[in-house]
Amino acid sequence: MNIGFIGTGLMGLPMAHRLLDAHHALSVYNRTAAKVEPLRASGAKIAASPDAVIAASEFVVLMLTDASAIRSVLLTQQARRHLSGRTVIQMSTIAPDESRAIRDEVAAANGEYIEAPVLGSIPEARSGNLIVMVGATPLQFERSLPVLSVFGSEPVLLGSVGAAATTKLALNQLIGTMTSAFSASLGLVLRQNVETAAFMNILRKSALYAPTFDKKLQRMLDQDYSNPNFPTKHLKKDIDLFIATAQANQLRVEPVEGVGEILKAALQQGLAEEDYASLFSIICP
DSSP states (O other), rough: EEEEEOOOOEEEEEEEEHEEEOOEEEEEEEEEEGGHHHHHHHHHHEEEHHHHHHHHOSSEEEEOOHHHHHHHHHHSHOOOOOOOOOEEOOOOOOHHHHHHHHHHHHHHOOEEEOOOEOOOOOOHHHTTEEEEEESSOOOOOOHHHHHHHHHHSSEEEESSSHHHHHHHHHHHHHHHHHHHHHHHHHHHHTTTTOOOHHHHHHHHHHOOOHHHHHHHHHHHHTTOOOSSBHHHHHHHHHHHHHHHHHEEEEEEEEHHHHHHHHHHHHTTTOOTTTTTGGEEEEEEO
């Protein structure tokens, strides 16, 4: 199967490697050319432009920063000419309205569009254990399963385009609020000289516990946010998207706005490229 992959960043690179490991013919493009070199060494064809990827592929997987980046590679005049007969699998976190608008433009060019954002980070991307959420028609879902199943063994069809984008925003909102809440609790425990191990042992035995707390605990204690699985700037983008989408649906968002302010402060302190656990250093400086 000829597959194209556009966007080989932190998540895109291991996901593209998964396709090569599954013996698919792969064409790739990334704005920063150096980021595709590991894929060239593994047998991928390196394309000079996004439209060259689209022209060479039956399925085109997108793992880009936001809707603006998607439009800049997928909906240019040159790219539109090649969309007919192609299936675009959009896997980034964007707003549901943005996803539906892009779908309509792809359909106008006689292409197919599905959304398939994922939950998980770099280790899950490498092992093929991402949770893949899909917005598509049932027929589109079935046709795309050979590609989607490379990234996660049990892709879930949630409904039409927009359903998966909504679900992903809802889940990423929890990443921000849960990490902020844990940071505040851990900060208080540290400032009051309560033994961290005792606090964590009690927390782990309670209904309040979430595994993400232990995943971020040592980073917070060490204040080491290097080698991120999910950079702070991306969580800030997703929190902003959640707030805008929730407000459009008449929800109150004051708790989430507080998380947004913490993330804004983290960016102002130069933590944009660091792991999002860095918000601990804002809550507990």
